[in-house]
Amino acid sequence: MSEFVAFGGTFDPVHFGHIISARDVAQQMGYQQVHLVPCGDAYHKGGALTHSTHRLAMLEQALAEEPWLLADGRETRREGATYTIDTLKDLRSELGPDAHIAWVMGSDTADQLTSWHNWRSLFELANVIVVRRAHESRPNLSSWPCRWMQDTKDFKACAFGAALELELTPVDISSTDVRCRLKNHQSVADLVPPSVLKYINTLGLYRES
Numbered sequence: 001m002s003e004f005v006a007f008g009g010t011f012d013p014v015h016f017g018h019i020i021s022a023r024d025v026a027q028q029m030g031y032q033q034v035h036l037v038p039c040g041d042a043y044h045k046g047g048a049l050t051h052s053t054h055r056l057a058m059l060e061q062a063l064a065e066e067p068w069l070l071a072d073g074r075e076t077r078r079e080g081a082t083y084t085i086d087t088l089k090d091l092r093s094e095l096g097p098d099a100h101i102a103w104v105m106g107s108d109t110a111d112q113l114t115s116w117h118n119w120r121s122l123f124e125l126a127n128v129i130v131v132r133r134a135h136e137s138r139p140n141l142s143s144w145p146c147r148w149m150q151d152t153k154d155f156k157a158c159a160f161g162a163a164l165e166l167e168l169t170p171v172d173i174s175s176t177d178v179r180c181r182l183k184n185h186q187s188v189a190d191l192v193p194p195s196v197l198k199y200i201n202t203l204g205l206y207r208e209s
């Protein structure tokens with residue numbers, strides 16, 4: 001069965017929390033590859049601060065040496081608001097009805113899923129993996145029209161319609177924190193890979209309000 005695993009985000013900018021979590025998902029689930037997919041127009045955040053060209057370039061630099069992780073620019077090439085459902089429709093027609101497709105999201109994102117465009121239909125196209133950092137409380141996801149699975153092997157046998165929760169070691173970093181530190185001329189060397197820091201410094205990103 002072919003598989004496609006995507007971790008979507010704004011990645012403004014990508015940080016070690018994203019990278020370590022995506023690595024953890026690949027390892028815990030036994031996936032060959034996890035695609036990190038930056039959204040084009042982050043309509044749900046009133047737009048991203050940084051153009052998708054730069055968010056994708058930073059992701060490419062960050063993942064250059066990561067064997068399991070791939071920067072995937074498919075959403076940055078679409079016009080208009082980025083709706084995940086459109087990405088999943090494209091993926092399903094590309095990969096066929098039997099492929100295992102999984103969309104990965106943090107608990108905070110999962111908590112907002114019912115506000116997404118055409119959210120119920122996501123489960124007719126894909127599975128969802130909710131990654132919960134050990135200290136986070138469990139969001140109430142009882143309205144999701146899916147089958148909750150415990151077993152990794154059973155989950156990976158589903159083309160769509162299933163959900164699974166994974167507990168990860170917390171890495172307490174957010175892009176908001178990274179941006180805030182940069183604006184205040186504080187170090188972010190422990191929060192983002194050196195290649196991302198170099199990109200930020202070269203372009204002077206996030207320095208202005």
Ligand SMILES: Nc1ncnc2c1ncn2[C@@H]1O[C@H](COP(=O)(O)OP(=O)(O)OP(=O)(O)O)[C@@H](O)[C@H]1O
Nearest residue numbers: 008009010011017021105106109171173174175176
């Ligand atoms: N430290 C982290 N550990 C694990 N998952 C994370 C972490 N930070 C964000 N995520 C998850 O990564 C995905 C993309 O998040 P996003 O790009 O919005 O990053 P963010 O750090 O939350 O950004 P911001 O602070 O701007 O909201 C979301 O599903 C989110 O839950």
Ligand SMILES: O=C(O)c1ccc[n+]([C@@H]2O[C@H](COP(=O)([O-])O)[C@@H](O)[C@H]2O)c1
Nearest residue numbers: 008009010039044083084085109116117
């Ligand atoms: O499809 C939607 O309506 C939708 C609404 C909000 C968020 N998303 C997606 O959720 C992912 C995480 O978003 P964020 O805000 O944590 O960067 C990212 O891939 C977004 O495109 C998608």
